[in-house]
Amino acid sequence: MFWRRTLSVVLLMPLVLLMIYLGSWLFLILVTAAVLMMQIEYCRLAHQLTDKINPVIPVLLTVAFGILAFFLPDPLVDIKASMVVQGLLVGVLIYAFASSLSRGQVAGELVTVTLKLTGIITIGWAFAYHCILLRNIDDIGMQLIVLLIGTIWCGDTGAYLVGRAIGKHKLITPISPRKTIEGTVAGLIVGVLVSILLCTFLLQDTLSLLNAAIIGLLLSVFGQLGDLSVSLMKRTVGVKDSGDYIPGHGGLLDRCDSLMFCAPILYYYITLSGLIH
Numbered sequence: 358m359f360w361r362r363t364l365s366v367v368l369l370m371p372l373v374l375l376m377i378y379l380g381s382w383l384f385l386i387l388v389t390a391a392v393l394m395m396q397i398e399y400c401r402l403a404h405q406l407t408d409k410i411n412p413v414i415p416v417l418l419t420v421a422f423g424i425l426a427f428f429l430p431d432p433l434v435d436i437k438a439s440m441v442v443q444g445l446l447v448g449v450l451i452y453a454f455a456s457s458l459s460r461g462q463v464a465g466e467l468v469t470v471t472l473k474l475t476g477i478i479t480i481g482w483a484f485a486y487h488c489i490l491l492r493n494i495d496d497i498g499m500q501l502i503v504l505l506i507g508t509i510w511c512g513d514t515g516a517y518l519v520g521r522a523i524g525k526h527k528l529i530t531p532i533s534p535r536k537t538i539e540g541t542v543a544g545l546i547v548g549v550l551v552s553i554l555l556c557t558f559l560l561q562d563t564l565s566l567l568n569a570a571i572i573g574l575l576l577s578v579f580g581q582l583g584d585l586s587v588s589l590m591k592r593t594v595g596v597k598d599s600g601d602y603i604p605g606h607g608g609l610l611d612r613c614d615s616l617m618f619c620a621p622i623l624y625y626y627i628t629l630s631g632l633i634h
Contacts, residue, residue, distance in 0.1 A: 377492070377502050384492050384502075385427045392419050392485045394609040399476040402610075405594035409460070409469045418449055419481035426489035433628055442486070449477050479617045480610075487620035494627070500559040504552065505623050508573055509580040509615045511551040516544030516581070533588040541581060548577030563632060572626060579622050580615035587614035 376387040396419045400412035425442055432439035453473040457466040491505065492498040520540025527537060552573025556564045564572070587610060626632075 374503075377506075378499055380492055380499060385423060385489065388423050388485050388488050389420055391609055391613060392423060392480050395419075395480045395484070395613060396476060398608045398610045399480060399590075402590055402594050402596065403472040403476065405596075407465055407469045407472060409457070409465070410473060414452060414456075415473060415477050418445075418452065418477050419485065421445060422481035423485035423489050426486045426493070431490070431493075431628075442482075446478075446482065449474065449481075453477075483621050484613065484617045487624045488616070491620060491624050491627075497560060497563055500555075501623065501627065503559060504555045504572070505576065505616065505619060507555050508548050508552045508576045509619055512544040512548030512577045512580060513584070513615065515547030516540040519543035531592065533585055533592075536585075544581060545574065545577045548580070549573035552576065568630075568632065572623065575622050575626065576619045579618040583615040583618035586618070587611065 373387065376383045393416055396416045397412055400410055400415060403410050422442075422445065425445065429435070429438035429441060432442055453470045456473070457470050460466070488502070488505075491501045494501060516536075517540065520535065520537045520543070523539055549570055550573070553566065553569045556566075556569035556572070560569075
């Protein structure tokens with residue numbers, strides 16, 4: 358399993374890094390393709406609980422968040438841009454309830470509404486929207502995406518290896534049986550160290566050592582929370598992986614689960630703390 362995971366990374370990472378480096382339309386295409394596949398995977402999972410979700414509209418709404426982030430100014434600077442995004446969020450809320458109300462039924466409809474909202478908000482708003490916003494930050498957007506992905510994925514790898522080697526105490530058995538306390542602690546430590554290392558080489562003029570350590574800790578904690586959240590979704594419907602697109606990693610939702618929580622965390626930490634102007 359480990360060698361399959363490693364081979365997948367070796368083959369795919371150069372292309373992903375190239376699109377991150379070039380940015381602009383290529384990065385938008387990368388994120389759009391990712392969220393499209395993630396939403397399809399999510400709808401397949403949701404189908405195990407309800408057969409009332411047609412993936413077409415959720416996919417379109419999910420992709421819309423990334424497109425808005427690409428074309429609109431920074432919402433923290435331009436209030437009109439912020440209002441457009443809030444309007445889309447209201448539209449998502451209305452769609453989720455209106456599509457259920459139109460059926461004139463009660464049984465299972467609240468579950469359907471909740472599943473629609475969860476998929477669109479986590480994949481579209483939290484992941485796609487904030488990844489595009491991060492990449493579009495002047496001068497350091499590319500470095501921030503590398504920091505985001507590098508910290509999370511290295512921390513995840515550290516947790517996996519240490520958990521396999523010496524992990525004895527289970528973390529949350531029903532949700533993720535293989536995760537251990539030892540692996541979780543190792544993931545936090547590796548995440549902080551990798552964040553400091555990346556910031557030293559890529560963002561030394563922007564982030565201090567303290568900020569780099571704080572970001573590493575935040576990304577490691579919320580990354581594992583995102584991982585466990587998707588595990589909860591999968592365990593609820595009785596599957597191990599959300600898909601089989603990436604050998605050794607499962608689906609796109611499996612690979613990007615941590616990014617759904619961490620992309621907003623990094624964006625708002627960077628922008629609201631006054632680290633950039």
